[in-house]
Amino acid sequence: MCGIVGLYLKNKDLESQLGELFAPMLIGMSDRGPDSAGLAVYHDTVDQGQTKLTLQCLGKDFDWAEIGSALEARFQAKVNYRSNYISISIAKDRNGIKAWLLENYPAVNVMSEGQSIEIVKEVGRPESVVDRFDVRSMEGTHIIGHTRMATESAVTTAGSHPFTTGQDFCLVHNGSLSNHNRLRKHLSQHCGITFETENDSEVAAGYLTYQLQQGKTLHEALTSALDDLDGFYTFAIGTENGFAVLRDPVACKPAILAETGDWVAMASEYTSLADLPGIKDAKLWEPEPATVYTWGDV
Amino acid sequence: MGTETVNLLDTELRALNDRLHHLDLSKDPSHFVVEEPRGKHNIACGLTDEIVVDIKGHAGYYCAGMNQRATLTIHGNCGIGVAENMMSGTVRVEGSASQSAGATGNGGLLIVNGNAAARCGISMKGIDIVVRGSVGHLSAFMAQAGNLVVCGDAGDSLGDSIYEAKLFVAGSVKSLGADCIEKEMRPEHLKTVGALLERAGIDDVDPASFKRYGSARKLYNFDIDNADKY
Numbered sequence: 001m002c003g004i005v006g007l008y009l010k011n012k013d014l015e016s017q018l019g020e021l022f023a024p025m026l027i028g029m030s031d032r033g034p035d036s037a038g039l040a041v042y043h044d045t046v047d048q049g050q051t052k053l054t055l056q057c058l059g060k061d062f063d064w065a066e067i068g069s070a071l072e073a074r075f076q077a078k079v080n081y082r083s084n085y086i087s088i089s090i091a092k093d094r095n096g097i098k099a100w101l102l103e104n105y106p107a108v109n110v111m112s113e114g115q116s117i118e119i120v121k122e123v124g125r126p127e128s129v130v131d132r133f134d135v136r137s138m139e140g141t142h143i144i145g146h147t148r149m150a151t152e153s154a155v156t157t158a159g160s161h162p163f164t165t166g167q168d169f170c171l172v173h174n175g176s177l178s179n180h181n182r183l184r185k186h187l188s189q190h191c192g193i194t195f196e197t198e199n200d201s202e203v204a205a206g207y208l209t210y211q212l213q214q215g216k217t218l219h220e221a222l223t224s225a226l227d228d229l230d231g232f233y234t235f236a237i238g239t240e241n242g243f244a245v246l247r248d249p250v251a252c253k254p255a256i257l258a259e260t261g262d263w264v265a266m267a268s269e270y271t272s273l274a275d276l277p278g279i280k281d282a283k284l285w286e287p288e289p290a291t292v293y294t295w296g297d298v
Numbered sequence: 299m300g301t302e303t304v305n306l307l308d309t310e311l312r313a314l315n316d317r318l319h320h321l322d323l324s325k326d327p328s329h330f331v332v333e334e335p336r337g338k339h340n341i342a343c344g345l346t347d348e349i350v351v352d353i354k355g356h357a358g359y360y361c362a363g364m365n366q367r368a369t370l371t372i373h374g375n376c377g378i379g380v381a382e383n384m385m386s387g388t389v390r391v392e393g394s395a396s397q398s399a400g401a402t403g404n405g406g407l408l409i410v411n412g413n414a415a416a417r418c419g420i421s422m423k424g425i426d427i428v429v430r431g432s433v434g435h436l437s438a439f440m441a442q443a444g445n446l447v448v449c450g451d452a453g454d455s456l457g458d459s460i461y462e463a464k465l466f467v468a469g470s471v472k473s474l475g476a477d478c479i480e481k482e483m484r485p486e487h488l489k490t491v492g493a494l495l496e497r498a499g500i501d502d503v504d505p506a507s508f509k510r511y512g513s514a515r516k517l518y519n520f521d522i523d524n525a526d527k528y
Contacts (some may be wrong), residue, residue, distance in 0.1 A: 251416055251434075254378065254396065269377060270337030270356050284356075284375060286396055286415050289435065 001149040003029025003268045004161075004172040004255075006236040007276075008142040008243035008295050011262035018043070019138030021276060023130045025265070026145045028272035030126045033147025036160040037129040038121025040170040040238050043140025044080070045116040046089040051167075053097070054111040054118040056085040058157040067105055074100065083134035085111070087118050114168030116141075116240055121160040142296075144238045146172035153199055163202040165193060166209035168240040173201035174268055175232035175253045183207060183228070204229060208237070218298040222246045226290050234287075236266050242298035251289035258282040264295050300327035307334045311341065321347050337377065342370055345387070359396075362389045365406060381408045384425055397434070400427045403444065409498045416453065419446045422463055428498040438465050439475065447494050449503045457511055461518055465511040466491050468503060477517035481510045 005025040009015055018041070026037060046052045055067070064086050071077040075097055077088040090097065101108055112119035120133045126147045130136065146161035153159045162170040177183075180200035187193040193206040207228065211221035218239055225246065234253040237244040245266050247255055258265045260278045266287075267273050276282070287293055304314050318330065332353045335341055339358035342351050345368035353361070356374035366385040375393035384403040391399075394412030401417065403425025410418075410427070416434035419427050424443040432450030439455070441463030451469035458475020464487070465478075474480075483506075491505040 251397070256396075269358060270375070271358060272337075274336040274356075284393075286394070289416065 001032045001151075002161075002174045003032030003147040003272070004145070004174050004234065004236050004266070005029055005268070005272050006142070006144040006172075006238070006243060006245070006266040008264045009262065010264065010295075014262055015043075015141060016139050018140045018143055019135045021263075022138070022143045022145065023136045024275040025267060025272040026126045026130060026135065026147060028274070029145075029147040029268060032268055033149045034125050035150045035155045036121065036123040036148045036157065037126040037146065038119065038148075038160045038162055038172075039129075039133075039135065039143055039145035040112065040117055040119045040162045040164070040172075041138050041140045041143045042116045042168070042238060042240065043118070043138070044087070045240070048115075049092055050089045050115075051092050051094075051113060052087055052089050052115060052117070053113055054085060054087050054120065055101075055108050056111050056120055057107050058109055059123065060107070062107065067108065070104070071097075082118075083137075084132050085118075085120050112164050112170070114240060117164070117168045117170060117238070119162055119164055119170060121146075121157055121162070123155055123157055123160065141241075142238055142243050144170060144172055144236050144243075151176070153197070158197055159199055161201060162238075163197075163199065163205040165195070165202065165206040166212065168238075169205065169209055169212065170238045171201065171205040171208065172236050173204055174234045174255075175248070176200055177204060177229055177231035177233065179230040180204075200231070204233065204235065212239075218242055218244055219292050219294050222292040222294075226292075234268070239296075239298060242294060242296035244295070244298060245287055245293040247287055247289050247291070249290040255287050256284065257287050257293065258284050301329040301331060302327045303331040303333060305333040306336065306338060306341075311338055315340070315343060318342060318345055318347075318349070318351070321349065323347060323349075335374070339377070342368075345370075348387075356393070365389060375412070380410075381406070381425075384408065394431065399429075400425050403427070405444075407494075407497060413450065419444070419463070422446065426494055428494050428500070430498070430500060432469065435472070436475070438463055438478075441465070445490060445494060447491055447498075447508070449500065457513070459517060460511075460513045462513060464490070466508040467511065468507045468509075471509075471511070474511065477514050478511055479514045481512050483508065483510045 068079040077090045161172045164170045177200040180203040184203045191210045234255045235246045260282045329350045335355045337358040343363040348367045351370045353372045357376040359377040360379045362370045363382045365387045369388045371390045381389040382401040384406040386406045390409040395414045397415045398417045399414040400408040402421045408427045410429045413431035418433040418437040420439045422441045422444045428447045435453035438457045442461040448467045452471045455475035457478030
């Protein structure tokens with residue numbers, strides 16, 4: 001089943017309330033996805049010469065002060081201590097951090113890379129995930145989330161959404177792809193895309209990342225996806241400055257969009273939108289099948 | 299007739315449905331107002347009494363499913379499968395309806411004031427459906443009986459594998475499904491459309507502006523010439 005949600009702010013004044021507005025959206029999808037939840041939030045953009053990494057220790061508590069100090073000393077990283085994860089900013093030409101992490105802190109995972117993205121995910125009900133990462137206090141420009149009812153692979157954090165396969169790119173998916181094995185093979189053998197799981201949704205993320213690397217706009221990449229991805233899908237997608245929604249041509253998987261002058265929100269079901277400010281006067285509609293919707297710089 | 303207001307912020311949905319299923323109309327009110335539906339699923343399903351229910355907001359999936367005799371109005375949009383398998387009564391959606399509106403309905407009248415998404419009237423078995431706006435793809439798929447009246451446009455594959463339901467569309471039809479063809483609009487069809495528009499409270503759409511679509515009867519009738527195709 002699964003639930004997906006996204007909130008993209010148009011009004012900068014709301015950026016300090018992003019997490020507060022988003023938490024009920026994610027929790028609203030608990031019935032569709034009680035097994036795990038995850039989100040990608042875009043905020044605190046680092047300078048051009050820097051890269052931001054999100055580090056999380058899946059499934060357990062961790063002493064972040066120690067690794068934080070080590071990263072500062074060894075990589076001159078600027079460390080932001082969040083709730084049960086850290087985001088670090090390091091110079092782009094700093095190599096070797098992943099190998100160093102693997103050798104010294106094998107329990108720590110790099111969840112995302114980019115200028116502003118931070119991804120966290122965890123098994124458990126959405127409300128416990130919201131508490132664990134203190135989602136209500138998150139600030140930022142946009143945020144995308146997923147609640148999972150596992151059907152195709154085990155309930156693990158790695159199998160939880162969002163999936164990211166490129167800088168500042170993330171995708172959440174409700175549905176199932178039928179040609180992901182062949183596409184994964186093609187993308188990894190011929191296109192230099194690496195995958196970390198057997199999950200079909202990660203293949204969609206990888207496919208779109210490759211299309212973007214070829215110079216396509218997100219709108220163009222999603223238009224190509226309509227030809228190349230086979231199966232059922234409703235996607236919500238985040239990039240550094242943009243937000244997109246796409247449903248497959250058959251449109252079995254639900255989606256609803258709402259828009260006001262202040263924000264755009266997407267959810268699998270209306271119930272996740274019910275608490276947003278101004279929802280009663282928002283433009284509400286069901287996205288058309290095989291139609292690309294984008295907002296921001298895409 | 300008295301009115302009872304139920305707010306779903308402080309009443310469990312099951313309690314509401316249970317109340318509506320066990321009314322004694324000699325003393326209970328026959329008008330119910332449901333506040334704060336907030337997209338909840340299965341609101342006011344399985345009603346069997348001749349009551350009036352006003353749902354003040356957006357409803358989730360399967361609202362008013364299996365309805366018999368009751369008159370429901372959803373003052374907002376509704377999710378998948380509104381009035382699915384309705385037997386009788388009237389369901390009115392003031393906003394738009396998601397997929398499979400009126401699916402498998404046996405009788406009664408479903409009115410959608412906005413648009414209805416894909417698969418509107420799928421497998422309809424006698425229900426009448428009037429949509430003020432447009433319907434999405436695969437509407438009236440395998441539709442067996444009843445009337446679907448669409449004042450706007452219809453999406454791809456209208457009436458695919460249709461049996462004997464009658465489809466009337468005033469706007470464009472993106473494509474017709476297998477075995478669905480345009481048919482002559484005869485006087486009795488004008489009368490049917492006119493009566494349904496009137497019951498739906500639509501007085502600014504001319505019944506003569508509709509085209510009729512229905513089964514070519516090549517697919518569901520066994521024809522000995524087609525034996526080698528099975």
